[in-house]
Amino acid sequence: MGKLTDKTLQSLIKAGIPGKTNDGAGLYFQISKAGSTSWLFRYKRDGKVRDMGLGPYPTITLAAARLLAADQRKVLAGGSDPLAARDAEREAKREAQRQQEARRITFEKLATDYREAHGQGWSAQWYKGWLRKLELYAFPVIGKLPAGDIETAHVLKVLQPIWATKTRTADEVRSQIEQVLDAAKVQRLRDGDNPARWRGHLDNLLSKAEKKKARKGGHFAAMKWQDVPELMAKLAQTDGHAAVAARLLILTGARTLMIRFAEWAELDLQAGVWSLPAERMKMRQAFNIPLAPEVVDMLAALPRIEGSPYLFPGRGKSGVMHANAVRALLHGMGHTDITRHGFRSSFRDWANERTHYPREVCELALAHDERSQTEAAYSRSDFIEKRRALMADWARYVSTPPAANVIQASFGKPA
Numbered sequence: 221m222g223k224l225t226d227k228t229l230q231s232l233i234k235a236g237i238p239g240k241t242n243d244g245a246g247l248y249f250q251i252s253k254a255g256s257t258s259w260l261f262r263y264k265r266d267g268k269v270r271d272m273g274l275g276p277y278p279t280i281t282l283a284a285a286r287l288l289a290a291d292q293r294k295v296l297a298g299g300s301d302p303l304a305a306r307d308a309e310r311e312a313k314r315e316a317q318r319q320q321e322a323r324r325i326t327f328e329k330l331a332t333d334y335r336e337a338h339g340q341g342w343s344a345q346w347y348k349g350w351l352r353k354l355e356l357y358a359f360p361v362i363g364k365l366p367a368g369d370i371e372t373a374h375v376l377k378v379l380q381p382i383w384a385t386k387t388r389t390a391d392e393v394r395s396q397i398e399q400v401l402d403a404a405k406v407q408r409l410r411d412g413d414n415p416a417r418w419r420g421h422l423d424n425l426l427s428k429a430e431k432k433k434a435r436k437g438g439h440f441a442a443m444k445w446q447d448v449p450e451l452m453a454k455l456a457q458t459d460g461h462a463a464v465a466a467r468l469l470i471l472t473g474a475r476t477l478m479i480r481f482a483e484w485a486e487l488d489l490q491a492g493v494w495s496l497p498a499e500r501m502k503m504r505q506a507f508n509i510p511l512a513p514e515v516v517d518m519l520a521a522l523p524r525i526e527g528s529p530y531l532f533p534g535r536g537k538s539g540v541m542h543a544n545a546v547r548a549l550l551h552g553m554g555h556t557d558i559t560r561h562g563f564r565s566s567f568r569d570w571a572n573e574r575t576h577y578p579r580e581v582c583e584l585a586l587a588h589d590e591r592s593q594t595e596a597a598y599s600r601s602d603f604i605e606k607r608r609a610l611m612a613d614w615a616r617y618v619s620t621p622p623a624a625n626v627i628q629a630s631f632g633k634p635a
Contacts, residue, residue: 222286224249229282233257247289249277259285261292265301272303319408327370328354328363330409331400338542346544346551350396357382357393367404370397372415376425383426394418406537442562443555445570452618454553461532461541462549464522468531469546469560471515471615473567473586476560480540482531484524489516492608507587510608512615567614575613581606 222243229249232241236255240248248260259274274280274288292302331354339347354363361378362370375397382390398416405414416422443451452470455463469479478496486495494509501507511519525533532541542548546560564586571582585607 222247222282224282226282229277243282243286245289246293247274247285249285259288261289261302263292263296263302265296270301270303272306324366325409326364327367327400328359330367330404331358331396334400334403337403338536338544345556346548353389353393354396357389358397362397366409367401368410370401370410370415372421372425375415375422379422379426391418394422402537442565442569443558445566445573448563448566448570448618449620451553451555453621458549458553460549461522462545464518465532465541466546466549466560467518468515470563470567470618471512471518472509472611473564473614474509475564475587476543476546479546480532480543481538483529484531485529487511487519487531489520492516493604501587508602508604510604510611512608512612514615514619570614570617571610574617575610577606577610581610585610 222245224241224243228241232249232251236251238251238253240250240260242248246262248262250258250260252258257277259277259280261272261274263270263272272292274285274292277285280288295302295305331351335347335351339350358378362374365374375394378397379390379394382393394416395418398414398418401410401414401416404410413421448470452467455467455470465479468474468482469476472479472494478500481500482494486497487493488495489511492511492513492515494511496507496509498506519531522531528539530540532545533539534541534545536542550556550558550560568582568586571577571585575582581603584603
């Protein structure tokens with residue numbers, strides 16, 4: 221039982237003498253020099269006496285003050301410092317409040333912030349166009365919504381009106397929404413799965429045939445094979461990982477994802493082989509890419525970044541260079557009319573017109589195995605040595621100055 225009573229408190233207040241009056245067990249009633257009254261909890265921690273305010277009197281009654289003091293004694297008994305514990309609790313509440321306010325940031329603001337964070341390496345045209353597509357198709361539907369409120373139904377409302385008529389644009393908008401919402405999740409502005417994800421989600425709700433048709437309909441604009449050596453010469457004079465990635469893309473005929481996520485552990489530069497595991501391949505089959513001498517020399521000179529397993533590391537969530545790094549580089553060089561994937565077509569056209577390599581060797585160089593299951597069962601070769609000769613000829617061609625370019629193909633010169 222404490223020493224103080226309500227009657228005692230009134231007497232102390234009437235006397236108005238500044239000071240502290242002990243109620244017992246660390247609880248004190250305090251009168252300040254200005255005459256204000258409040259409660260203190262006094263305790264000792266690490267040899268030091270500390271005072272903790274419990275609130276004003278009479279807002280905090282005598283009975284309430286005793287309960288508050290009892291709570292702090294429990295904190296002490298648990299091995300914690302009451303003041304530190306209270307500060308931590310207050311900071312947690314402030315953080316929760318900040319998080320709650322942040323979760324009200326609109327998709328439009330998040331998209332603009334995303335462009336600012338990632339757009340430094342983009343061309344002016346791509347920088348402007350990236351937000352313009354969202355302004356036309358996404359912002360009218362989800363622009364004013366917080367990221368955490370956006371669901372699959374909202375994304376479908378954006379995409380369905382243009383999926384059949386502007387499929388390529390619709391898929392680009394879908395990808396942009398996915399990127400912004402992924403970034404929002406990293407910032408803890410939303411929870412759960414991404415409603416704009418294609419594989420295993422929207423591919424079950426939107427026509428795959430339309431997307432496939434859009435890809436076939438000129439989606440992968442290609443550079444003429446005759447112009448590739450000139451571009452390679454420019455890339456060789458350009459600093460940065462994006463330029464090396466672009467050259468590797470051209471020299472190997474690989475897909476962009478294969479390049480972006482390439483790991484040093486997959487490469488055997490001494491043997492001149494890049495071994496990709498099944499999970500990294502579109503058809504989920506392991507694949508070996510023979511590396512021409514020019515490729516081996518280029519990769520041997522590429523610095524390794526400590527702490528990263530990737531050839532082309534980045535600072536984003538994926539750990540690799542931005543998905544648009546190579547495209548932004550090409551656009552910055554004035555090649556806005558071609559796509560990264562189109563270099564596979566450039567290679568294939570060159571092989572058709574300037575060499576006599578068998579069709580199955582050329583297709584397999586692009587990881588296209590056109591053999592039936594029966595044929596593949598009897599012919600288990602991956603033609604790696606024949607592909608090595610083909611890719612060596614391609615590397616020699618694209619790495620030779622245009623004026624001096626002469627093709628020497630292992631399977632005979634063109635007629």
